Amino acid sequence: MRIIVADCSAQYSGRLNASLPLAKRVLLVKADNSVLIFSELGSYKPLNWMAAPCTIRQIDPPDADDDPDTPVPERVLRVCAEKSDDVLEITLQHVYADDTYDLGEDPGLVKDGVEDHLQRYLAEQIERIGEGAKLVRREYPTAIGPVDIMAVDGDGMHVAIEIKRHGGIDGVEQLTRYCKLLNRDPLIAPVRGIFAAQTITPQARTLAHERGFECMILDYDDMKGQEDGTLRLF
Known part of the structure; x- marks a missing residue:
């Protein structure tokens, strides 16, 4: 499990188009390459996501613009679905934390009262x-x-x-x-x-x-x- 805390924006294109403006958010990147974007408040559901099967590619940021006020992203994550043309592109302007954890095999949820x-x-x-x-x-x-x-x-x-x-x-x-x-x-x-x-x-x-x-x-x-x-x- 990779957890990234960053100022980021996101653009989703494909079967639907959606965008997230720049804000501080948490990104979860799972072992199957699924990516979920969460905010501090709101429901338990992610603001946007790409489910597996998908691929992740890190794109180097473009060269700095002559305008010093134009922010240069630290990195861009492009997540592409394998079975459709859907693309989730996440622009990371400033990364506060980027950590990876091995969670091991999960035994699954044991439900009572089903x-x-x-x-x-x-x-x-x-x-x-x-x-x-x-x-x-x-x-x-x-x-x-x-x-x-x-x-x-x-x-x-x-x-x-x-x-x-x-x-x-x-x-x-x-x-x-x-x-x-x-x-x-x-x-x-x-x-x-x-x-x-x-x-x-x-x-x-x-x-x-x-x-x-x-x-x-x-x-x-x-x-x-x-x-x-x-x-x-x-």
């Missing part, structure tokens, strides 16, 4: 959908994709469960398609649906009720056994 975890815990604790419920299987296959959980409730009816971290209308539509297809199978019909998520938007809840689905709020900490609580059915 949909797969919610699915696994609910499958292991399937009676949360009702007393006497039994798991059929996770990732129940259909012609349009796998249903997160297929179960049988205490009355012997099949239940298709769609799980999201944050439940929106798209998730309800997905469950609708699954249930419509599953109810064509005489071996398992009728199949009812449960839309389960850590949070569910009011619009998604209204649509789910109109489609005849139950909405279930999943308390992840409780499912992990870290807190006491009762799952709520709406």
Whole structure:
């Protein structure tokens, strides 16, 4: 990882044109030659960037102009995309720091509470959908994709469960398609649906009720056994 702190300007050309006026900024140059330009304030996103695959070439500054007031750049970095004509040209007027660090191999981000975890815990604790419920299987296959959980409730009816971290209308539509297809199978019909998520938007809840689905709020900490609580059915 190369970190450059400098007074710089930048010009991006190609599929779009964008420019950054001269200001003090931080440049990150990654091992794959990706270049990201950050400011002191603002969001976590870079002001401009060039993603890999790309190449970086340092261009020597032109000879000084006769005008002593014309600033001469210390260096110019030209970053060219390999799969398009996009070019990011960064002009460094004054470099405060230019350091390189070997970060080694990164093990990657370990996420907790993703949909797969919610699915696994609910499958292991399937009676949360009702007393006497039994798991059929996770990732129940259909012609349009796998249903997160297929179960049988205490009355012997099949239940298709769609799980999201944050439940929106798209998730309800997905469950609708699954249930419509599953109810064509005489071996398992009728199949009812449960839309389960850590949070569910009011619009998604209204649509789910109109489609005849139950909405279930999943308390992840409780499912992990870290807190006491009762799952709520709406």
